[in-house]
Amino acid sequence: MGDTASSDPFVQRAPFAVRHIGPSEVDRAHMLKALGLSSTAELVDQSMPSTIRSDRPLNLPPAIGEQDVLIRLRELAAQNRPGRAMIGLGYHGTITPPVIRRNVLEDPSWYTAYTPYQPEISQGRLEALLNFQTVVSDLTGLPVSNASLLDEGTAVAEAVALARRSQPKGRVVVLDADTLPQTIGVVRTRAAAMDIDVVVAEGDLVEALQTHDAFAVVVQTPGASGRLAHHDELSAIAAKAHENDAMVIAATDLLSLTITESPASWGADVAVGSSQRFGVPLFHGGPHAGFMAVREGLQRSIPGRLVGVSVDADGTSAYRLALQTREQHIRREKATSNICTAQVLLAVVASMYAVYHGPAGLRRIAEQVHAGARSVAGSLKAGGFDVVHDNFFDTVRVSAPGQAARIVAAAREAGVQLHQVDADHVGISVGEDAGPGDLVSVCDAFGVAWGGHPYGGLAGRSRADDYLTHPVFSTHHSETAMLRYLRALSDRDFALDRGMIPLGSCTMKLNATAEMEPISYPGFADLHPFVPIEDAQGYQKLITELEDWLAEVTGYAKVSIQPNAGSQGELAGLLAIRAYHRSRGEEQRNVCLIPSSAHGTNAASAAMAGMKVVVVKALADGSVDLDDLDTKINKHRDDLAAIMVTYPSTHGVFEESISELCAKVHEAGGQVYVDGANLNALLGLARPGAFGADVSHLNLHKTFCIPHGGGGPGVGPVGVGEHLVPFLPNHPLLAEAGPESGVGPISAAPFGSAGILPISYAYIAMMGADGLTAATENALLAANYVATRLADHYPVLYAGRNGRVAHECILDLRPLTKATKISVDDVAKRLIDHGFHAPTMSFPVAGTLMVEPTESENLAELDRFCDAMIAIRAEIAAVEAGEWPADDNPLVNAPHTLAQVTADEWHHPYSRSQGGFPSGRHTGPIAAAGQDKYWPAVARIDGVYGDRNLVCSCPPPEAYED
Template identity: 70%
Template sequence: MNDFTTRHIGTEADDQAQMLAALGYASLDDLTDAAVPEAIRLTAPLDLPAALSEFEVQRQLAALAARNVPGTSMIGLGYHGTVTPPVIRRTVLENPAWYTAYTPYQPEISQGRLEALANFQTMISDLTGLPVAGASLLDEGTAVAEAVAVAHRVSRKGGVVVVDANLLPQSLAVLRTRCLATGVEIVVAGDGLAAALRTHQAFAVVVQVPGADGRLPSAAELGELAGLAHDNGAQLVAAADLLALTLIEAPAQWGADIVVGSAQRFGVPLFYGGPHAGYIAVRQGLERQLPGRIVGLSKDADGVPAFRLALQTREQHIRREKATSNICTAQVLLAVTASCYAVHHGPDGLAAIARGVHDRARRLAAALLAGGLSLAGDAFFDTLTVAVPGRAAEVVAAARASGVHLRLVDADHVGVSVGEDTGAAELAVVASAFGVELTGAVAGGLGDHHRETDYLTHPVFHAYRSETELLRYLRGLSDRDFALDKGMIPLGSCTLKLNPAAAMEPISYPGFAGLHPFVPEADAAGYAELIGQLCDWLAEITGYDRVSLQPNAGSQGEFAGLMAIRSYHLAHGSANRTVCLIPASAHGTNAASAVMAGMRVVVVATAEDGSVDLTDLAAKIAQHADDLAAVMVTYPSTHGVFEETITEICRQVHEAGGQVYVDGANLNAMLGLARPGRFGADVSHLNLHKTFAIPHGGGGPGVGPVAVREHLAPYLPNHPLVASAGPAGSYGPVSAGPFGSAGVLPITWAFIALMGADGLKRAAQSAILAANYVARRLEAAFPVLYSGASGLVAHECILDLRDLTRRTGVTVDDVAKRLVDYGFHAPTMSFPVAGTLMVEPTESESRAELDRFCEAMLAIRAEMDAVADGTWPADDNPLHNAPHPASRIVAADWVHPYSRQLAAYPAGVRPGPLGSGGRDKYWPSVARIDQAFGDRNLVCTCPPVAAYES
């Protein structure tokens, strides 16, 4: 192993030897030979390049970044030049306190990012004028599709959506993919939206403001369109530029029911198309149909206002095939960045940036008009479409030669979009490329648009004008969170492993961060090579033949893979094959994604040992043999076991004419040990944010590439503007960016290059060792629910608390909250089995940290016993009252039957020098939060200061 591998894997050789001895094995190979079924086991090492050092990896990535030519991007189409304030770049985007955090399902230890997301929601709600906003979506294209899905759910009118011909082309293409699967008809209104609404019985109409060509519909026209839509019983969806909304009237004022878009231009780098935070806001009455996450305000057990995720009963992990969406991750890190950008600039600063952009566009418009050229419209915000008959390619080439990228619309038209980073020099370059002279004159404007409603009035958007104050605010927020830089996050199925700094640094290289996704392919040569190599490496690791990196979340990867299966059956004359078999234990996204892909979910029972019930599977296959499209299984299983029956499952489904989808959520346990594409699977999505070191970012970005065997390769996603993104005959794109969240792909490239074949295998083996070590240490106190034929688990184990709960009244929630007092994030609660905890230690944790976790769990078991024997009342004990914030510990009155010291400093938690075994105490900022109160009293924007005072 190289130096990096030994640092990435937390357990040292001596520790591993002792851990193996405790399990009765002589080596890692012996352990994994016993755990991994022989039928699927690899017999030869992966064919990957030799591992590189950190220095070599960064040097190669720097060379790849240098082959990209960002220039100044004036292409537009939803991606704009922006300036990330250095204080935000360094203290948020590049700060492990923010990027190594997990989804805030444990709100008591997530108050920092939840507050930042509440700021984001407030920003979106204020600018759109709508009362309820979500905590971000994946990108603008998928946000448009989600908005149409919301409108379809609430409407009782037919299956037609009328779409603005001026919608961003990638958004239209993503919407076509979604509607193709669900049977919704799209009518593109070439002759005007109003005329199309009068012709078709539509449930929704979608308008782009401003349009893709830059034209800004008049406020009067938009108001009339909204009135006509509502008279016809349709919902009006507006895809709106967030910066433009600081100057033009809020869409709610002219009648929009749903507003979506991207927050990219609020300080988030271009990143070659992603990751970026999409946004969505809805009118009153649609909040329970909203896809994704909503941050809401509730209160803790002491009445202190506290944030948490609201209305989770809408989400896929609870409602499965009836969920509002299959989205499992948001774009939290990018939404936080955008919200901090708004906090940094405030309403006046944002308006000044917008006015500067608009004024520079007007100045360029005046020069073009004075030179005899014509524009697409008189009213615009930042984008001009210029008629240059027969000269478009010449103009674009001239600007490119001087370092500015313009948009080649067609042979006769050029698009120009002014960004925050566009200065006088760039305007002069553009004017020269068109053959005109830049003057001081201005032309055009916003038409009849004028923003009259206030926005960002909350004190948070006014209080941090100085960098000193902003820095302290951001530090204060991160201190309220628990992230991987503070301690172990043993969440089962989530794989919270090290995100190495050497892999993280390159995403900030200008060649990676500053590139527009629609530059000429010659100017993205570095990305092309990186993407090609990464696809080859992932194909080798998984045993598949082709990989698409476009899906920008695991849920998107699922959808893309299922759409490939659907397309394959359609191409072979089997349109009737729409049944998808899904085990009862599967993650909720599986069922939700299947419905989105136009399939019908049939649930397969789970056997007593946690495996797929083969008898029930055979019966379901026989029952649906003529209509069987696919089976979706997770391997190793959702129960954390290498099932011996996986090859038999594949055989039975293939014999019935179906395809096998293996969910790649647990791929970390198979690296270098087994390859799903070679043991019978046809398609998998991968979670780069789990297996390949891209950080979870507090709930996103996620990256969910889809890998397929050769017969499904023609049905991988493509893109309307970038031919190299996928096969021409595909169903279309699933994400707005041609390569999804391309900006974070250097992390996975670096991780694989640093580890090499041997390192990846050692990582999987070490993860399996850690899980079995924890299981063995805890099984006497907390029975391990499932294990394989060898008595071993895979990379995670399920601890069964159900009998203990019956005897003591202590629930998994109590244990999860008490772990906070011990300085841990909780394991996964009640999934896949209610009343259990699923623990995944990963390969990155040291034996000392594994032991600290085990000792905390054993101490908690002793506390449970003290409740059982009557030492403490069932309703007044350290578990029931956990977590214990400092405010409780220092309260004047202490009325509990246990000491303050036990509450705050339980066994193993002691102060002292860090180098001598001491540990800083993690203090939650709030006590246990009342979830039900927050759902009954939904508040999803920043509350007034008076709410905190009361």
């Protein structure tokens, strides 16, 4: 694939695919020669079964250039009419400080980073997440917060599940009728599969707790209507719940908590919500970072990730993920949750918003918002309208019998979006971005003058205690200080802007600037998810086209982009299968077969979907054992619901038997779920929906270029065959979001994380059919090239036909560990000294490294990685030969910090240069990425110490003195 000439006589333009795919034609010729091949087509023929190959090319529009796609996306953004968003319902107008927008949201050092499983090279984002946890913990008054969840609706659902695990008696959860309607929908969707009864209490919650034997009660405060309950009312609810051994879940608003008392003060056990209004754009519903904080005793049950403080090998304080790391892969169907990603990038934005403004600034913003709401309420009351609630923070509900539609339409015409509750009521939610002109427009729509005496209050719940007292929240209020703080943190991290991240199954590839730029466009970034559908026409066109393109490349009849993470796509697909069987009167079908090598989220998702997990054995070559599959099918023929398989397999090979496996399950009445984690090996060559699968989730943050953002955002669309289309997700607030017969909402917003869909739209539009196919072929080529170069140094654990791997390969370190005690962890940490993020460790096989180089890395970077791995193998040989002690060598001491190699004393049996510059020192022009030395911020971190001494919020400055 070479450059093609543009029709522009003055410019020679290369197609985008040439920019995206790292190896040049010369590089590819070299790589193919190393494999003994003449073309990538020959490699595909050797590695991929002909039975699954597509019989036609992809039917996609012709590829367009970067400038053309940006013009197209500007046009689509301009077709949205955001107005001033004053609808509320959990989504609020906010202002993203430009220093944060440009230096976090739009900075590849933040958005191209991976989940901080390697903490030594993740200290910057871990500190930012610890700040986030501190913000949530301080404002909610609860001692432990996680490092973010996917959105508010799913956070409430996760809290309900936590309560069910912690308080197993009963099967009823009581929800405040003033809970956000989308949250009620998400909880109902989850509860239906988990044998939980949802009671929405219209009246007194204390009375509801006397009537129902509930294990939990959810209280929304402030409510969806804006109502702010009195302390005594909330305390009575909590007291009654605790008397009944039920847990109290507060769904709350972080900004309101800067001026109102904390949930902990009135007895809540768990607090959840969204941090969106802490500087995160509306994004038409997402991505936004949900949160959860819990009382003491629940920290080991909290879902998601938890950042804790530990120490490194030198005794220096350092951050790491605590307790829950990769929990799904360990506990599988017994995991506390199926979520494998968070919303790290958005949590970082929210935490930096708090750092930038500090406690006084946040309080000032909250008081401004509250004052705006009071001024509107007073003006409307003076004009003869009834204000429904006397106490509120930012949302005013107004009674306007028979006039609601007219008022909302008039406001919309003036550029303000309000909430029509019903024919007689209007909701007005004041955000940080609402100015006097907007308040005037609201009052004009009601036909009254703005400026009446302020009305309403905080129900006597004004906050008196201090919060955010750690120095980090009082240090960086000037733009200079903030800019330098962000730069200092990003310098401590390793992301794709520094070098390759060869993570198997995670597909860390180029996130092109042209793909990223449009997410900040007005019209995309500032649109509320519940505007009238006619005001979201740009998004509607983008979503429709993107869903159609994804259906085409996967071979499915229909795709829903609502699930806002791969785990949620898994759940949506399994719920569709469950609903399909029930629609046919086969409610007994509840067994989900899962190969022993599967991703851990598969089993956790199956359990959440109300299915019973039955494991199918794998053969020595990593493929599914068809004999054991037959045994399990025969045993569960009458209650078989589905099988979940990953293709290519989790072991990185194209299994020959996939079509036969699909046929066996179908013959027994089950459905086939193909996990889309490895779709980067299939695009343009094979379609899961055409070779036997019924449903798949796709990872837009893998195959389709949405960046990982340090551990989120992600998007996990679900694609289904024609018979499952009626059971895709829908939404209670927007009929256009899905079929009326759907399973309910999976995410809080109708279109999930709509704000980052322009990234994948741009990628497909610029690559076109040929580009996507070429990307797949080059991903296969890169993986096989790496496997071939390293095969003489590390055994490649699994291979398919003709000894070829798919898009990733597994390097087996177990024999070396047995001989030398050098572990997979030692190799991973030593790679840091060479300037690399480690491959995936000990998954799917303990003691191995799973390498996925992707199509985006050029030959120089692939060779640099291979050279590093070969050099590490030589160091292991030196340990094996006794040249270095097993307990004092460059591997067990890795990674080496700058402080260590420049210290006055050095007592190791190898040189400082060997420790800190294993790839050699480079001078002169930088010839390749990674030759500019990266130094980890800390030495190897003691994980056990961190779990035994759990600290999950900013420790006092004295803790850092040593």
